[in-house]
Every structure is written in C-alpha cells, then in structure tokens.
Amino acid sequence: MEKMLAVKIWRGEEDGEFVTYQVPSRENQTVLDVVTEIQRQVDPTLAYRFSCRVGVCGSCAMTVNGKPRWTCRSHVKNVVKNNTIVLEPLRNMPRIKDLVVDMTEFFDKWKKAGGEFIGTRTRHERPALVDPASKARKQADAAIECINCAVCYAACDVVEWDKDYLGPAALNRAWSLVNDERHADPKGVLEKSMAAGGCNSCHTQGSCMKHCPVGLSPTGSIAGLKKRSLFEFLGGK
Amino acid sequence: MEMKLFLLQRLTAMIMVPFIFVHIGVIIYAVRGGLSAEEILGRTQGNGWWIAFYTLFVISASIHAPIGIRKVLREWAGLSYTTVNLLALALGVLFLVLGLRAVVAVGGLA
Amino acid sequence: MIRSVHKHKAYFAFLGHRISGLLLGIFLPIHFYVLGMALEQTDQFDRFLKFSELPGVKVAEWGLVLLLAIHLSFGLRILVIEFVQWPTPGSIRLNWISWGVVFSVIIGAVFLAGVFGS
Numbered sequence: 264m265e266k267m268l269a270v271k272i273w274r275g276e277e278d279g280e281f282v283t284y285q286v287p288s289r290e291n292q293t294v295l296d297v298v299t300e301i302q303r304q305v306d307p308t309l310a311y312r313f314s315c316r317v318g319v320c321g322s323c324a325m326t327v328n329g330k331p332r333w334t335c336r337s338h339v340k341n342v343v344k345n346n347t348i349v350l351e352p353l354r355n356m357p358r359i360k361d362l363v364v365d366m367t368e369f370f371d372k373w374k375k376a377g378g379e380f381i382g383t384r385t386r387h388e389r390p391a392l393v394d395p396a397s398k399a400r401k402q403a404d405a406a407i408e409c410i411n412c413a414v415c416y417a418a419c420d421v422v423e424w425d426k427d428y429l430g431p432a433a434l435n436r437a438w439s440l441v442n443d444e445r446h447a448d449p450k451g452v453l454e455k456s457m458a459a460g461g462c463n464s465c466h467t468q469g470s471c472m473k474h475c476p477v478g479l480s481p482t483g484s485i486a487g488l489k490k491r492s493l494f495e496f497l498g499g500k
Numbered sequence: 501m502e503m504k505l506f507l508l509q510r511l512t513a514m515i516m517v518p519f520i521f522v523h524i525g526v527i528i529y530a531v532r533g534g535l536s537a538e539e540i541l542g543r544t545q546g547n548g549w550w551i552a553f554y555t556l557f558v559i560s561a562s563i564h565a566p567i568g569i570r571k572v573l574r575e576w577a578g579l580s581y582t583t584v585n586l587l588a589l590a591l592g593v594l595f596l597v598l599g600l601r602a603v604v605a606v607g608g609l610a
Numbered sequence: 611m612i613r614s615v616h617k618h619k620a621y622f623a624f625l626g627h628r629i630s631g632l633l634l635g636i637f638l639p640i641h642f643y644v645l646g647m648a649l650e651q652t653d654q655f656d657r658f659l660k661f662s663e664l665p666g667v668k669v670a671e672w673g674l675v676l677l678l679a680i681h682l683s684f685g686l687r688i689l690v691i692e693f694v695q696w697p698t699p700g701s702i703r704l705n706w707i708s709w710g711v712v713f714s715v716i717i718g719a720v721f722l723a724g725v726f727g728s
Contacts (some may be wrong), residue, residue, distance in 0.1 A: 326711030354615075405699040422677050426577035463506035466628075467688055469620030469702050482620075482691075483699040489506075489692045496507055510692065513685055520682045524717060527675060532724040535659050541648060558642075565635045572632060594639060600646035610649055 268339065270297055270346040276358045281349070282306075294334035294348060295323050298362070306456040311362040318476070320414025325362050331417040333476050338401065353417040369413050369430070376433035376461070377452035382445060391445045403442035406435050406484045408477050415471035415481050427460030429469035431481030434462055437486035441491065453491060462488040505567050512564040519557045545608030554606065558599030566591040623707045627684035630677040639673060668725050672718055679717040683710025 268288040271281045284301050297315055302309040314322040318336040325334060327342050328349050342348065356364035386392065393400055415431040416422055422430050429437075437456040440446045456462050465485045472480040530540065541563040570588035573579050579587075604610050647655040661667065687706040 331615065372659065401697075411693065420616075421575070457503040460504040461503070463502045467620065467702070468624045468625050469618065471617055472700065473618050473620070474615065475647055478700070480699045480702075482702055483696055486692050492503055493507060493510075494501070494692065510689065513689060517682065517686060517689075518677065524675065524678065524682075528717075528721055528724055531671075532662060532727075533723065537648065537652065537659055561638065565631070565638065568631050569635055572628065583641050591635075595642070598639050598642035598646065601649070602642040605646045605649040 268292075268297065268343070268423060270301060271347060271349045272298075272301070273351045274309070274323050274361055274363070276360060279358075279361075288339070288346075292339040294327055294332075294337040294339060294342065294350070297339060298334060298350065309362075310360040313421065318320045319410070321414075321476070323411045324412045324414050324417070324476075325353055326417065331414040331474055333412065333414070336476060353413055355417050355419070355422045356413065364413075366413060369416055369432070370411070372429045373436060375455065376429045376437040377440065377448070377455040378436040380440060380443070380445075381447035383447045384445075393444060399442040401442060402487060403439045406439040406442075406479060406481075409435055409439075409479055410431065410477065412476065414474050414476060415479075418470040418474040420468055420470065421464055421466060425460065425464055427445045428464045429456070429460050431465075431485070434465070434488060435479060435481040435484040441488070453488070453495060456488045457495070462492065465489075505570075509564055509567040512560040515560045516557065516564065519560070522553070523557070541606065541608065544606045547607070551603060551609070553606040554603045555600070556605055558596065559581070562592050562595035562599060565595060619704050619707050620702055623684050623687065623710075626680055627688070628686075630681040633677055634674075634681060637677075668722075672722055672725075675721045676714050676718045679714035680710065683713055686710075 266288040267285045270286060271285045272284065273279055274282045284305055286300050286305075289296075295316055298309070298311050299313070302311065311325070312322045313335065314320045316323070316335045317478055318333060321333065324335040325329060326332075327334065327337055328344050330342075331353055332342070334350075350362060352358050352362050352364045356366060356369060359365050395401075396402070409432060411432060413432065413475065414437075419428075419431055421428045434456055437452050440452045441449050441456070443449065446452070462485045465482070467482055467486070469482050472482045475481070530543075544554075544561060566588040569591060570584045573584045574581070611614070644655070644658055647658065662671070684707070687703055687710060691703055
C-alpha cells in the first residue's frame with residue numbers, strides 16, 4: 264500500500280470550496296509536480312499557472328499551506344503539514360479560476376509607481392558607462408532582479424488593508440530607477456513613490472522580504488525611498 | 501499630504517525619543533516610596549525647565565499620536581479619508597488642550 | 611487574524627508597536643486629565659494618588675511602563691531602519707527586536723523594584 268499525500272485545493276472563484284485529492288507520496292516531489300499530476304491524471308478542469316518549472320520565471324506562485332511560494336521550488340517534504348498540502352490562489356488579487364489570479368492591478372501599480380524605464384540615449388550614441396561599484400548602482404543592483412511574481416504583494420498586509428498602496432514590488436522597482444543614472448526621470452519616479460499609497464504607507468512588517476523567492480528586500484528599497492524623500496523634503500522640491 | 505504626515509510623525513518621534521528616556525527615568529525615580537502630590541508638584545511647579553520640557557512633549561505627542569491613530573483607523577476600520585482626517589484633527593486638539601492644561605496644573609502656572 | 615505569513619519576528623515587532631501605541635493613545639488623555647486635577651481639584655488629585663497605591667493599580671502602571679518602553683524600542687528600530695544607512699539590503703535589524711523586549715522587561719523590573727522594594 265503506497266503512501267498517499269492529501270492535497271486540498273481551492274476550486275472556484277471568489278465563491279468556491281476546497282476539494283481534497285490524493286496523490287502518491289514520492290521521495291522527490293515538488294508542489295508543482297503534485298498539482299501537475301492532479302491536473303493531468305485526476306481532474307483536467309483544474310486551472311493553475313506554471314512555465315519554466317525551474318525557479319526563474321515566477322509564474323507558479325500560489326499560497327501553499329498559508330504562505331505565498333513558488334510551487335516549483337517547494338519540495339513537498341519541506342512544506343507538508345500532517346501529510347496534507349493546502350493550495351490556494353495568491354492573496355490580494357481577484358480570483359479568475361481555482362489557483363489562477365488576475366494580476367492586472369499588480370502591473371498597473373508597477374506602472375503607477377513610475378516603473379517604466381525611459382532612456383536618454385539613442386543607438387547613435389555610446390552606451391552609458393555605469394560604474395558597478397558606485398553607491399547608486401549597488402543600490403539599484405540589489406533591487407533589480409525582481410521578476411514580478413507577486414509573492415511579496417500577496418504576503419503584504421498593507422496591500423490587503425489599503426487599496427491605494429502600490430505594494431512592495433512596484434516600490435522596489437521605483438527604487439531601482441531612482442538609482443539608475445541612465446533613467447530620464449528619476450525625480451518623477453521619486454515623486455510618484457512619495458504620493459498617497461507610496462512608500463509612506465509601508466509599515467516595515469517585512470513579510471515581503473521574508474517571502475521573496477529571489478532574496479530581494481523591498482523593505483530595504485522602501486526604506487531607501489523614505490530616506491530619499493526626507494532629503495527631498497528638506498532640500499526642497 | 502501623506503508624505504508630509506509621514507515625515508511629521510517621524511520628526512515628532514525623533515524629538516520624543518530623548519523625552520521618553522527622561523520621562524521613564526522620572527517615573528522610576530518618583531515612584532520610590534510612594535507618590536504624593538507634594539513630591540510631584542514640589543519638583544515641577546515654577547520650574548521653567550520642566551514646564552518647557554512638558555510643553556514640548558505635549559505638543560509633539562499631540563501631533564504624533566493622532567497621525568498614527570489615523571492610519572490604524574484607515575487600515576483596520578476602513579474609514580474614509582474625510583472621516584479619519586476629521587477624527588485625527590479632533591484627537592490632536594483634545595490631546596493638546598488636556599495636555600497643556602496638565603502642564604499648567606503641574607507647572608503651577610494658574 | 612494571524613496567518614502563517616505573519617509568523618515572523620519583524621511582523622510581531624510591527625504588531626507590538628501598533629498595539630502599544632493604540633493602548634498608550636487611549637491612556638494619554640486620561641493621564642493628562644488626572645494631572646490637570648492638580649489645578650482646582652487638588653483633593654481629588656490627592657485621593658487619586660492614594661487610590662494609585664493599591665497593588666492592582668501599581669500592576670497596571672507597570673503594564674503602562676512596559677507599553678511605553680516597547681513602543682520606544684520598536685519605534686527607535688523603525689527610525690534607524692528608515693533613516694540610517696543599511697549595512698546590507700537584507701538587514702532589517704531583527705536583533706533590535708530582541709534587545710527592545712529585554713530593555714522593556716528590565717525597565718519594568720526596575721519600576722516594580724522601586725514600587726514594592728522601598
């Protein structure tokens with residue numbers, strides 16, 4: 264009698280219910296393996312997202328036993344509780360179906376925080392020579408690896424409590440552009456991050472950096488924005 | 501506006517950090533052997549330093565606390581900006597009035 | 611509601627700071643009002659001080675001292691996080707949380723010693 268793993272999955276949209284599936288428990292199993300097995304062998308109507316399955320794209324993010332994680336990088340034995348795995352869609356985003364959420368607002372806020380890079384040179388000029396050891400570049404580099412998986416956004420309570428809050432990913436991106444000497448409008452980005460719903464709404468709960476699968480620190484980036492805004496305020500706009 | 505409130509709250513916090521240390525020190529010192537009106541007022545009445553200290557303390561607290569409470573009401577009670585702005589203003593006035601009255605009382609200024 | 615995404619140190623520091631702030635914010639106007647009694651109602655002030663001799667009130671005062679020390683410690687940590695240069699991007703000064711709790715407990719103990727010792 265092989266050992267089975269119980270998997271409770273949210274089926275439905277905002278209204279719905281948890282359905283429990285049983286899959287064989289294996290020595291080497293990621294949560295993505297489990298969801299895929301259920302969708303392919305047990306219930307083809309299950310909706311979920313994944314892409315690279317090797318931890319570089321961020322598409323497979325969902326709530327696993329209460330925590331937002333990448334399922335491809337979650338070994339079952341590391342997350343299982345009482346031989347059960349509970350899977351829900353990411354928090355703070357509207358549910359489309361089952362484990363799939365609507366990320367429109369997440370990306371809208373990314374733009375609203377001034378995330379779009381605007382270059383100042385054309386192909387006819389030499390590329391910018393940016394010193395990687397400069398303080399600004401180091402600060403930008405510490406934030407630049409974000410792949411917009413929305414795990415931090417799902418982990419953040421302020422996102423849940425304040426509809427205006429731009430969120431950790433958007434502000435982290437803003438910080439990387441504030442420090443990017445090639446960007447055409449760093450002042451504009453800073454102003455956007457200082458508006459209502461910007462860096463001033465962050466309470467340093469630190470859930471974003473605790474759960475970021477890439478090891479980034481939106482908490483640090485937002486603290487940088489707060490510090491920069493004090494200087495802006497004192498130095499005048 | 502939000503950024504200004506944020507910075508004002510941080511600024512008053514920075515001002516109050518040393519004040520709190522002094523205040524905790526006074527509490528621990530004063531509570532020995534029991535509290536009495538004579539002891540407390542004997543220390544503070546007519547003393548320019550204490551009056552200035554507590555006045556600045558009251559003003560800072562009257563700005564700092566309502567800004568914090570405003571955020572909590574918005575996040576945990578879901579109240580509108582209009583409502584929390586009014587409540588914060590009202591609380592600020594309440595703290596200021598009661599606080600300055602206490603300074604007058606304790607400073608022996610009446 | 612405390613979910614598993616909340617079970618980490620920095621979140622409890624946030625919660626401690628917020629709750630202590632709320633409780634202190636409720637206490638403060640009462641504190642100001644009682645002190646103001648020294649104005650016209652001096653005998654009422656005296657009676658209140660006598661009432662505050664009750665051990666139950668002293669325990670409540672101890673609680674307030676703890677709240678104040680916690681709010682100060684966690685608040686100071688926030689000010690440092692927000693306005694002082696970070697040693698590394700991942701540094702969220704978690705050790706300040708433990709130290710803040712230790713400091714508050716010590717202050718509370720010193721207060722109690724002063725109350726019940728002499």
